[in-house]
Amino acid sequence: MAILSRSEAKQILDKVLKFSKAEGASAQLTGAETGNIRYARNSVSTSGIVNDIELAVEARFGKKSGIATINEFSDAALEKVMRRAEELAKLSPDNPESMPLLGKQKYKSVDAFAKSTAGITPDQRAKAAADSIIAAREKKVVAAGYLEDARSFAAVANSNGLFGYHAATSANFTVTMRTENGLGSGWAQSDVTDFAAMSTGSVSSTAVDKAVLSQEARALEPGKYTVILEPAAVSGLVGFMMWNYDARSADEGRSFMSKKGGGSRIGEKMFDKRVHLYSDPADLNVPAQPWSEDDHMALERVDWIKDGVVENLPRSRYWASQSDDKAIPTPSNLIMVGGDKSTEELIKKTRRGVLVTRTWYIRMVDPQSLLLTGLTRDGTFYIENGEIKYPIKNFRFNESPVIMLNNIEDMGRAERVGMYGFSAMIPALKVRDFTFSSLSDAV
């Protein structure tokens, strides 16, 4: 029941919209079957399957709107949810920022559905965990991991004739390996559309190797270092930047994208000329929903930063209506163009530096400069003359991704990573003068 076909979804949406007595109405149907398995101390701890399908309906009277949801789909239930949305709309105050319902949208056709993921069984999940635990036991380390897979669909429609349907699958796996003596820790991840492309055993072996190699770390003095940030480490900082990347706050003067004297920094070269960040729902590596979660506007390929220059900022329809600028919906994926080197090749070309597996517990320190703090975790190593010399203790960093993306020395190949709820292609980066402000004893 959790996955409806295009025609089944359209039938329900058409029916619920017909019940509307409001000036305008829109509806969204989403469903997913999500499976998970969690393990720790080399033993499975929890496993579950959640089925969910939900219909959300919005009714409009002028600048008033009301939203109601339901998970039953009888005619009576569909009429009830529309009446409830209409009641809530009438009770709500006017929203001066309300925009008219969208007209028909032309959504990109996106192939984001893999049969292997859709058909994943509890036994496959158990085997995925077992492969990881076996990799740990062979090297006498302790595994803690989590696999979550989903097959899902979303469909949208409104009283202006808008309709869209999108089906997707995804599987995300993360694992932390710790040596029995507690002195070493390694981490690795895999994020895919097609479960057949995921090997929890080989991902786990990478984490095991890092755990074993990271034992008995030495302490380096905090300070500015050349770093090689693996894709997961980069995504922690770049993801935070994009989360705060927005036209309205920039125009209002309260963003790192605000210009002194007013306005935004669109058109300025703020980053190294190699920085190219864009979104495209039809990207083959990170296929994603072809409409914006916020307002169902069609998503096109859009360059955010190109040749280091700020090209575009997401801009809501309301905010666009206050100026001559066009609305740019918030994206559903992110692609950062990388180079052609492997992480090993980046290491080989480094005289002195620090290799960072991942970044963790990242928080905003100052929104003005987008200064972030956080820590390295699960595999931090000192590089000398093109080789990993020895493991080092974790660092706390205080750094702005804007400064980081200005100090690029080299770029690795982009890899797919899970990033703040959506998938992204992110390269490893070699960056100079990255600021580590203190040492952490954490392993």
Added chain:
Amino acid sequence: MKRRNFLKLAGAGGILLPVSGIAVSAEQLASNGMDAGDKKTLADIVLNTARKAGASYTDVRIGRYLNQFLLTRETNVENIVNTESFGVGIRVIAGGTWGFAATNDVTPDGVARAARQAVAVARANSKHQREPVQLAPVEGVGEASWRTPIRKNALEVPISEKVDYLMHVNDSALKAGASFVNSSLYLVNEQKYFASSDGSYIDQDVHRLWAPMQVTAVDKKTGVFKTRDGLSTPVGLGYEYLDGREEDKIPGQTTLYGDSYDMAEDAVLAAEQAKAKLSAKSIDPGKYDLVLEPLHLRLTIHESVGHPLELDRVLGYEANYAGTSFATLDKWRSGKFQYGSERVNFFADRTQRGSLGAVGYDDEGVKAKHWDLVKDGILVNYQATRDQVHMIDQKESHGCSYADSWSSVQFQRMPNVSLAPGEEKYSVEDMIGDVEKGIYILGRGSYSIDQQRYNFQFGGQLFYEIRDGEIVGQVEDVAYQSNTQEFWNSCSAICDESDYRLGGTFFDGKGQPSQVSAVSHGCATSRFDNINVINTKRKLS
């Protein structure tokens, strides 16, 4: 990722909904829902069905979770959302293994089916079980009930009254010179009926409220902007928290608040202080003695004491997500681990009135209680559930079990963890008067700590420089870094009970899939000597 779902509501326009919960009218939120007798009938069906299917232990939670969120900015209401979620979660032990199933089909057939599913899951998982579950005994309490001692149910207050109040708050901030202001109300009511094969039938009605606000001041000429968050805290109280009674106001460098909050008054102060930040001196980095106000210090307690003493983290169950802990069992067993200075005493307590963690019983039927975690600076205990206490050689659960929904499985969550006030009479004024070179830090700011809870960095909302016992001015760009054990051992003074108050968070995240939990921490203003302070100002080219 329920935290994100809450935050998503703050956006404007479009269909933005929390994933869990059905939108309902305000009247429905205020209704009582299912009768306790009907819940007992359903619970007995679950207990009998599971027992017949082979369960050696069963508990059932019939939950109705109600939320109302109101979000505003400047003169606009951005969103009003009411949600309701109703269903049943069933947990069993069969073959020495936990099994869990949940359903929103709250009928005799529906709950019986879920009970059999839970037993089937337990049996399937038991094949891979290496350590059978050992459950600490709990005596059944028969039929019992508990309710958060609220005076005014916030869900029963008309929406128009709440909207008018937030608009008044925003208007106050704008008139005082704020460039922008966001204010919100988050209201939560958990109606939880718990029954277990131990013979307990417990009906609980839990209420929580949070009224956050952020004021922004922008200097367009210089391009500098500063924010100041409201100095309120999420509470386990009713709408009376917003009464702003004069007797609950604490005068000082800025007005602070105790059992009730004057949001409009704080909005004016926030606007004035955000503007003052625009021209405040940037801190000289170095070592300072810190005077930390309770609303600020409670977050440091949460991160550096609450989390490391969660037994599941210590044992490695959270290694892949939240992390593990420096406070390992060998340190605890030694009986000599000096967590803090001798004046440092931490206790856990789920009975504190007005706290977010206050309940009558936890989500596995254990009565709420008080126990020591750190006594005279020495680590003495952890936070544990029924299936964990045997691992620390104890026979009685601490009552730390919680699930954030009927559809989530309960597990160990942090209770209210608090720092005991000093025993000798000592005021904030006295404390500041004794500091030669220091910073007085108020309110919750940026925070980050490593995965074993050693190294941390905290910011704040307001910073005042202290020189020779006096406050000499407002400063900015302050963050302090320390190591948990060094920090708590540097605690040289704690104000007395008259300054003790609670502060909390709605969104403590843990587990995979992630669950949120609300928790409070009490403390009085405290002093920490010779702490490393960094300057956080950076310039973008």
